[in-house]
Amino acid sequence: MPRKLPLHVHKQKTRHGKWVFYFRIGKGKRVRLPAPTDPTFKAAYTAALTGGAPLPVPKVYEGTLQWLWDRYTTESAKWAGYSPATQKQQRLIMDKVLKKAARSALTTFTQDVIQEAVDKRHETPALAANFLKVMRGLFGWGKRMRAVTVDPTVGVELPAYKTDGFPAWTVEDVKKFRAAHEIGTPERLAMELMLLAGLRRSDVVVVGRQHIQDRVLSIDTAKTGARVTVELSEDLIKIIDATPRRGLHLVENSLGKPFVKESFGNWFRVKCTEAGVTKSAHGLRKLSATLAAEGGAATHQLLAQYGWTNLSTAEIYTKGVDRKRLGIEASRIVADQIGNIEFPHPISGEGINPKKAIKTKAKK
Structure with a gap:
């Protein structure tokens, strides 16, 4: 389900297909608000609710990264299906990106630009993976909605690393x-x-x-x-x-x-x-x-x-156990098969006299 808006907040689609947000009590005066995903929304909403001076709302231009992010977080069913914890995590990642690139045109985000951004995070592979996940969700949705013509995250590779994550208890x-x-x-x-x-x-x-x-x-x-x-x-x-x-x-x-x-x-x-x-x-x-x-x-x-x-998460645990069990079973099968091979020379052990075997060999 779409995220529920705060009390007295209404959204309206413009003739350009963009969602805008207003604060209005009954038939009172409408106050323009930034998008609920915007970091300034809470302060602007509080000011409108308490009768304070409305904060200036920065203009968001169509075709920019901020424009696509606002649409994605208010219109996408995929975003609405994320848990609050996942939404919070992705907002924190995106807030850092938008501080530098909110007004950047979507056409500037090419595959090499996304790959470079991922590679810069190679020292923190988990952060690189989470960043790419946000970008793939955003641009994948944008491509399906024809907001962008190309998904720049296609073909982007994560840094190669091996980790077991948090160490398990014993x-x-x-x-x-x-x-x-x-x-x-x-x-x-x-x-x-x-x-x-x-x-x-x-x-x-x-x-x-x-x-x-x-x-x-x-x-x-x-x-x-x-x-x-x-x-x-x-x-x-x-x-x-x-x-x-x-x-x-x-x-x-x-x-x-x-x-x-x-x-x-x-x-x-x-x-x-x-x-x-x-x-x-x-x-x-x-x-x-x-x-x-x-x-x-x-x-x-x-x-x-x-x-x-x-x-795949469950198989992390079952595969390790299965490999151990199958390895033991396979080694027993190999041992049984080897046991069926007739040895060309007697093996020293119970029932065999090593000295007699040596004398017999010497006579030959």
Whole structure:
């Protein structure tokens, strides 16, 4: 669904096909506002709402990068389908681009320009990948809407790099954390939820009693929107019951309030350091998925357990386990086949007299 506009904000399409935004209460005076995606929108909206002097709205020219971005974030179904977290991430990336190139003509963005921008970010490959993802979404939509004639992101390559991302926890890390943080503390409950239920930190800060019924936890994940349904173990139920809380949220901060994702990550990292564990919340989820795959969970089971929507993510875990299992099985097959080969010379061992074998050879 398209993003809902703030109270008293209306949008109108001009004869040029461009969306513009106004603030108006009832039949009162209309006040022109920048696009909701513009960094100045909040200040302009507040000024109009409180009766303050309206801020000047910078003119956006058709055919510029700002013009296409405004249209993309207000008209695109793909953009509307992103989670709030993804939209925020992409806005932050685009804000930096627009500071320098908001008024640049779309025709100036060629394949080599995009490739150069990607290559400049080679020291931070994840940032390069996210930047290219934003550009591909923007220009891909623009091409389909005939706002641009060519998608300049086609053929652009990312820097080659290998990384395992956040380091995964080990079983020893779990033992250290459990020894340092006893049952009944929020940090212990948070750790167990991520390990046993496989929740992301963005879901741990939201999950509450209302999501649990008859030991079954169901929640729509914040990152992908996929619904996760897992059965909680008896041990995890006991830990939940033993952890005091003021509200419905299972994990609360020291003030009895729910965490926000960013503050939770910082808080949990401190708790890890206290336990002598130099890992993050995300690495704990990796251990959970690894244990599930090693226990025999199939790809589609991992998708359901961890709320992934991409098969390749689940296969990261199943392929490693499958390769190990298949390698062992293959080596046994090879050993069996070798065992069927008749050796031209006797092998020293039980039932063979090495000295007699030497004498026989000498006679020949």
